[in-house]
Amino acid sequence: MKVVRPSCPSCLTKSLSFFSDLDKFDLINLSQNKTCNFYKKGHIVFYEGRIPTGVYCLEHGKVKLYRVGLDGKEQIVRLSTPGSLLGIRSLLSNERYTLSAATLEDSVICFINKSFFFHLTNKYPKMNADIVNYLCNQLKEAEDKIISIAQKPVRERLAESLLILNRVFKPNGHSEIKHKISLPREDLANIVGTATETVIRLLHDFKDEKLISIDGRSITLTNINGLKHTAKVFE
Amino acid sequence: MKVVRPSCPSCLTKSLSFFSDLDKFDLINLSQNKTCNFYKKGHIVFYEGRIPTGVYCLEHGKVKLYRVGLDGKEQIVRLSTPGSLLGIRSLLSNERYTLSAATLEDSVICFINKSFFFHLTNKYPKMNADIVNYLCNQLKEAEDKIISIAQKPVRERLAESLLILNRVFKPNGHSEIKHKISLPREDLANIVGTATETVIRLLHDFKDEKLISIDGRSITLTNINGLKHTAKVFE
């Protein structure tokens, strides 16, 4: 875990994040009050059960938030992309982390301590409003997931998850370009809430149905509308 | 749906709610700015898809929040008890309702319009903090439910749900007294995320195992620790 020193005023993900309204002075301040680390793929950012002492800001890379069940099986609850704050829920409600976070690829993650973060939220009311909005969105997505897992068969859920991953894993701003989803089948299974073997079998079916193409470990969606149809997603 | 007129300053659920810090003046103001209705058991408070114009405050009774799937099967996402605000998530994130709300028993529910509600949240910063906390809790509970549905067998989930219902349906403050859970088996199934017949069979098993007693339609938990054990809940 290497220490790196990106500066906040020039941070590329700033515009995506909660810090977009900070003035120049506070951005420099933020730069000085944060610590920033490089995490190799697969490394753990924080563990469930630990007490938060601040908040993590994902600058580059991808992170999974998950919980490990009694039988050792993990359930991925959410994926995070650059600009997201990790662990903010536990910090705000003053509780231990209820999820663990691990990187899905090499990532750069900054850490901002509690007191400085709250100093900022107090100074910028807009930040508070953004945070409320963020929590609302997460709640909506969590409720969607409850309904999806409770009611839809695995086939539909997998199609749904592939569509979501396609959005999440898309390179910045290039929505039209076909890109690869590169995630172990096991992680995919832990997102969908099923067994790895079932994911593999269904991916094979999807390939036969020309919905996706598989190249080694990575997946490309070749028929988005077809997938929406099999996912029974209509909007 | 009868109009009733309980006064906010003397509202019994005030102390449980987000309005506990309002001064006398604003409580009287709130009384005058709200409309309050009596809803018979089973009636709908709001429908998924509608645009919120304010927020509902449950004064008396019980409410289920649910979504109906494509096949007509409903999934209950959450239950609300007196003092809760209904529909606040959609109001705050300025979206349509994503869930429907219906009463589980005769209830009294007040409605506070958007502008007056935001007037209050602006005036009382504590209200904002309480709301953030409330959202955090709901998010945590939603995430718990995702993991529970994805990983636990129905038997464990049913035991878990009975324990939660026992807390939710408990008469005010009397935690030690054994009371009846009176909820149709179908609703119970829609909470757990399973078929009604499966709930009935498992309740029968629980009865045989002396974990609960069944009296007609209502259920009493007779062995809380036993249920915790079958639910694999440890805290």
Place this chain on the structure above:
DNA sequence: TTTGAAAACTGACCCAGATCATTTTTTACA
């Protein structure tokens, strides 16, 4: 370029829990 460990894949088998059809019990209300 080789190689060995990890990931992906395949096949066989099985069971938790869904579905459907029917009977019995409960409860609301005439």
Place this chain on the structure above:
DNA sequence: TGTAAAAAATGATCTGGGTCAGTTTTCAAA
């Protein structure tokens, strides 16, 4: 108090998808 409709209960059957035990492929490091 009787009765009809709703809810609960029971039985039979079926299947989606989990589990286990292997084989094959991929890929990163030597």
